[in-house]
Amino acid sequence: xxxxxxxVCKICRREGVKLFLKGQRCYTDKCAVITRxxxxxxHGQGRVRASEYRTHLREKQKVRRTYGVSESQFRKYYDMAxxxxxxxxxxxxxxxxxxxxxxxxxxxxxxxxAEARQLVDHGxxxxxxxxxxxxxxxxxAGDEIKVKDKSKTIESINQSLELxxxxxxxxxxxxxxxxxxxxxxxxxxxxxxxxxxxxxxxVEFYSK
Numbered sequence: 500x501x502x503x504x505x506x507v508c509k510i511c512r513r514e515g516v517k518l519f520l521k522g523q524r525c526y527t528d529k530c531a532v533i534t535r536x537x538x539x540x541x542h543g544q545g546r547v548r549a550s551e552y553r554t555h556l557r558e559k560q561k562v563r564r565t566y567g568v569s570e571s572q573f574r575k576y577y578d579m580a581x582x583x584x585x586x587x588x589x590x591x592x593x594x595x596x597x598x599x600x601x602x603x604x605x606x607x608x609x610x611x612x613a614e615a616r617q618l619v620d621h622g623x624x625x626x627x628x629x630x631x632x633x634x635x636x637x638x639x640a641g642d643e644i645k646v647k648d649k650s651k652t653i654e655s656i657n658q659s660l661e662l663x664x665x666x667x668x669x670x671x672x673x674x675x676x677x678x679x680x681x682x683x684x685x686x687x688x689x690x691x692x693x694x695x696x697x698x699x700x701x702v703e704f705y706s707k
Contacts, residue, residue: 642683
C-alpha cells in the first residue's frame with residue numbers, strides 16, 4: 500500500500516481530532532480541526548450513520564494515522580502485541596511508541612513524526628553510536644539516540660528543540676538539548692501516552 504501524500508490536515512478532520520501531523524501549525528488557531536470542524540469532502544457536513552463497525556474502524560485509523568504506518572505494518576504490530584504478556588491494546592501502543600521515528604519526534608528533534616521519519620531516512624540519526632536509517636527500528640530501554648555531528652546545524656532540528664516544551668515532554672526520555680541526544684530511560688507505560696484513544700476498540704476490530 501502506497502504512503503499517503505495528500506494534505507495531512509484532511510486526515511485530522513476525517514478523524515475529528517488533532518493528530519498533530521502538521522508540526523507547529525497544529526498548536527495554532529490555523530489548525531484545520533479548529534477552522535473547519537467537519538469531515539472533508541463534498542458530503543462532509545452531512546449526517547453520519549453511526550454503527551459499531553464505524554466506531555471500531557475510526558479508532559483503529561486514528562492510531563494508525565497518528566504514527567504514520569501502513570495497514571500491513573499496523574497489522575504486524577497488532578500480531579506482535581498479541582504474543583506479548585499483558586493487555587494487547589496497551590502492548591500495541593507501546594510498540595508504536597518504540598519506533599525510532601517516534602522517539603526522534605518525542606525527543607524534540609522534529610516537529611512531527613513525518614519530519615522525524617525523514618531525518619531517519621536521510622541518515623541524520625545515530626543509535627548507540629551507529630547510524631540507523633530505519634524508521635521502524637524498535638528502541639529498547641537504555642538506548643541512546645543522537646543527531647549525527649554533521650547534522651547538528653540543521654535549522655529545522657534547532658527550531659524544533661526550542662519549541663519541544665510546547666508540544667509536551669515525556670518523562671521516559673531524557674534529552675540533552677546541547678548535545679542533541681536523548682536516552683530512553685525506560686519503556687513507556689499506557690499512562691505515559693496522553694492519547695485520546697480507546698485501544699480496546701482496536702482489539703475488538705481485529706477480533707471479529
